[in-house]
Amino acid sequence: MKLATIxxxxxxxxxxxVSCDGQSYLPAPEKxxxxxxxxxxxxxxxxxxxxxxxxxxxxxxxxxxSLNYLxxxxxxxxxxxxxAFKSHGDLMxxxxxFEPKQLTKPLMYQGMSHQFLSAxxxxxxxxxxxxxxxxxxxxxxxxxxxMGTTAEHALKHIKLVVLLNDWSLRxxxxxEMKTGFGWVQAKPACSVAPVALTxxxxxxxxxxxxxxxxxxxxxxxxxxxxxxxAEMGVGFHELIAHAAATRDLCAGTIIGSGTVSNExxxxxxxxxxxxxxGIETLDTGAAKTAYMSFxxxxxxxxxxxxxxxxxxxxxxxxxxxxx
Amino acid sequence: MKLATIxxxxxxxxxxxVSCDGQSYLPAPEKxxxxxxxxxxxxxxxxxxxxxxxxxxxxxxxxxxSLNYLxxxxxxxxxxxxxAFKSHGDLMxxxxxFEPKQLTKPLMYQGMSHQFLSAxxxxxxxxxxxxxxxxxxxxxxxxxxxMGTTAEHALKHIKLVVLLNDWSLRxxxxxEMKTGFGWVQAKPACSVAPVALTxxxxxxxxxxxxxxxxxxxxxxxxxxxxxxxAEMGVGFHELIAHAAATRDLCAGTIIGSGTVSNExxxxxxxxxxxxxxGIETLDTGAAKTAYMSFxxxxxxxxxxxxxxxxxxxxxxxxxxxxx
Numbered sequence: 165m166k167l168a169t170i171x172x173x174x175x176x177x178x179x180x181x182v183s184c185d186g187q188s189y190l191p192a193p194e195k196x197x198x199x200x201x202x203x204x205x206x207x208x209x210x211x212x213x214x215x216x217x218x219x220x221x222x223x224x225x226x227x228x229x230s231l232n233y234l235x236x237x238x239x240x241x242x243x244x245x246x247x248a249f250k251s252h253g254d255l256m257x258x259x260x261x262f263e264p265k266q267l268t269k270p271l272m273y274q275g276m277s278h279q280f281l282s283a284x285x286x287x288x289x290x291x292x293x294x295x296x297x298x299x300x301x302x303x304x305x306x307x308x309x310x311m312g313t314t315a316e317h318a319l320k321h322i323k324l325v326v327l328l329n330d331w332s333l334r335x336x337x338x339x340e341m342k343t344g345f346g347w348v349q350a351k352p353a354c355s356v357a358p359v360a361l362t363x364x365x366x367x368x369x370x371x372x373x374x375x376x377x378x379x380x381x382x383x384x385x386x387x388x389x390x391x392x393x394a395e396m397g398v399g400f401h402e403l404i405a406h407a408a409a410t411r412d413l414c415a416g417t418i419i420g421s422g423t424v425s426n427e428x429x430x431x432x433x434x435x436x437x438x439x440x441x442g443i444e445t446l447d448t449g450a451a452k453t454a455y456m457s458f459x460x461x462x463x464x465x466x467x468x469x470x471x472x473x474x475x476x477x478x479x480x481x482x483x484x485x486x487x
Numbered sequence: 488m489k490l491a492t493i494x495x496x497x498x499x500x501x502x503x504x505v506s507c508d509g510q511s512y513l514p515a516p517e518k519x520x521x522x523x524x525x526x527x528x529x530x531x532x533x534x535x536x537x538x539x540x541x542x543x544x545x546x547x548x549x550x551x552x553s554l555n556y557l558x559x560x561x562x563x564x565x566x567x568x569x570x571a572f573k574s575h576g577d578l579m580x581x582x583x584x585f586e587p588k589q590l591t592k593p594l595m596y597q598g599m600s601h602q603f604l605s606a607x608x609x610x611x612x613x614x615x616x617x618x619x620x621x622x623x624x625x626x627x628x629x630x631x632x633x634m635g636t637t638a639e640h641a642l643k644h645i646k647l648v649v650l651l652n653d654w655s656l657r658x659x660x661x662x663e664m665k666t667g668f669g670w671v672q673a674k675p676a677c678s679v680a681p682v683a684l685t686x687x688x689x690x691x692x693x694x695x696x697x698x699x700x701x702x703x704x705x706x707x708x709x710x711x712x713x714x715x716x717a718e719m720g721v722g723f724h725e726l727i728a729h730a731a732a733t734r735d736l737c738a739g740t741i742i743g744s745g746t747v748s749n750e751x752x753x754x755x756x757x758x759x760x761x762x763x764x765g766i767e768t769l770d771t772g773a774a775k776t777a778y779m780s781f782x783x784x785x786x787x788x789x790x791x792x793x794x795x796x797x798x799x800x801x802x803x804x805x806x807x808x809x810x
Contacts (some may be wrong), residue, residue, distance in 0.1 A: 192697035241601035273668040278737040345596040346669015414601040
């Protein structure tokens with residue numbers, strides 16, 4: 165099943181069900197006005213929404229051409245982002261000049277969740293000097309997960325999969341990491357591709373709590389990376405168990421994979437600029453690729469052999485914040 | 488004006504207005520059902536709620552004796568906690584064995600906000616070995632704050648002041664800080680005193696973006712600390728400006744002071760156990776006070792010369808999470 169949220173002038177938008185090819189849609193029923201409401205009562209909502217998805221398969225939808233998509237959850241109660249790709253972590257340590265980390269648990273931080281930007285919105289930042297960078301990654305959305313849930317039991321709490329761009333301000337990130345408090349200023353709002361998928365919709369590309377898809381990233385129209393998310397060091401179920409170790413997770417919590425990255429990064433490229441700078445540092449002793457400038461564009465899409473329309477496309481321009 | 492939220496079976500509870508002495512209350516009107524709704528449209532809500540507060544002053548309230556208070560915001564879209572007391576930071580570095588930090592900006596982390604516990608709820612934790620600790624602090628709740636707002640302009644966005652206990656798991660906190668990603672497992676849900684105050688209600692105790700009140704902390708019936716919050720190194724307006732440097736803050740964002748702490752900690756005690764352990768480490772080379780055990784109680788109250796009822800009382804027991 166494919167779900168999306170369209171702009172209706174409210175902070176949470178209106179839930180719609182989208183056809184497999186993304187060309188048609190039907191609205192959700194009145195009693196499930198938003199994706200958050202659907203997630204709050206997923207066992208009740210899911211069959212109702214699936215029945216509408218079947219109607220779309222039967223050709224009963226309306227054209228989605230004029231829809232104005234928001235992020236599937238334009239705001240969420242919780243956003244916890246992992247860093248589950250080992251090659252990404254290693255290259256970030258290179259880029260930032262950090263010692264390699266000795267890890268016994270998954271890496272994860274709590275990010276801002278009161279605003280997720282749409283996939284096509286211009287993204288405002290204060291200054292180029294802050295080191296504007298994109299980060300392509302996948303994330304899952306869960307229902308209520310009780311404190312102490314194990315990884316084994318966490319899999320069944322994964323209700324939706326999304327594609328997102330976790331915007332980062334690298335110049336600020338390094339000193340924030342050194343405080344031990346994690347990121348606040350370095351992690352502004354993320355952008356999310358329009359369509360949220362139930363895991364079954366991914367077919368064999370959903371396996372072992374991982375998304376087995378390539379993430380294609382283009383920067384200013386030029387291919388920047390095409391890394392497979394299958395290389396995740398820990399699965400989403402393990403990230404969920406980590407997050408729920410000492411807290412209940414509310415329905416609608418979004419759990420991110422961290423930047424998609426592969427060991428053969430020299431062949432397939434990267435999903436963020438900092439990682440390329442890490443490679444340059446490894447190769448030549450210094451980074452040479454600059455971070456983004458105002459007016460730059462980034463495009464992200466997940467691709468599979470079977471489908472050309474999965475999550476839809478993230479395609480954005482960074483702009484200077486108007487004050 | 489004094490506001491509170493009572494349990495009505497919903498996740499956000501029902502907004503009520505409370506009298507100065509906390510003995511009586513009146514419900515908010517139907518169009519302002521929750522505190523979040525009030526904050527979303529504060530300029531419209533505030534005069535309506537103030538008029539009801541005036542009715543309470545005129546003796547028109549009902550008895551609040553049987554009310555079941557939740558946290559003022561039982562869940563919030565954003566919780567950003569500072570660490571604005573220098574003596575606290577210094578003692579925590581001692582307690583955790585860290586080098587003193589060289590800071591050019593306020594310290595702040597993003598905490599979990601989808602659940603704030605009531606002031607009297609038992610607080611469930613998985614294991615005593617995680618190092619269960621309380622942290623007494625004040626926080627402010629803002630309306631919408633645009634990205635780039637300066638400290639000078641931030642003051643007017645402070646709509647409410649609250650008292651809270653920022654529960655921490657110290658054994659987990661140290662390795663999480665070392666990752667640079669900040670805390671996830673080490674920072675479960677906070678508890679909040681029942682009454683949220685508009686700053687004017689604090690009279691002269693609201694000054695320079697700081698709460699000039701003593702925070703009285705008792706652990707298992709024994710005085711543990713009575714530190715003044717006036718010693719905040721930066722004011723709440725400066726914390727807000729820090730938080731808003733690269734993001735918009737939504738209405739209902741809660742900004743915390745960090746653990747209240749004073750330079751004369753040997754006389755006035757502490758607002759968290761880790762700080763006492765830092766003092767012991769300074770004095771004897773080793774911490775001797777253990778963290779909390781299941782069944783332990785903590786009580787927190789802010790006191791002033793003029794009023795015995797400000798935010799109400801936090802009084803809680805830590806229990807083992809039932810699985």
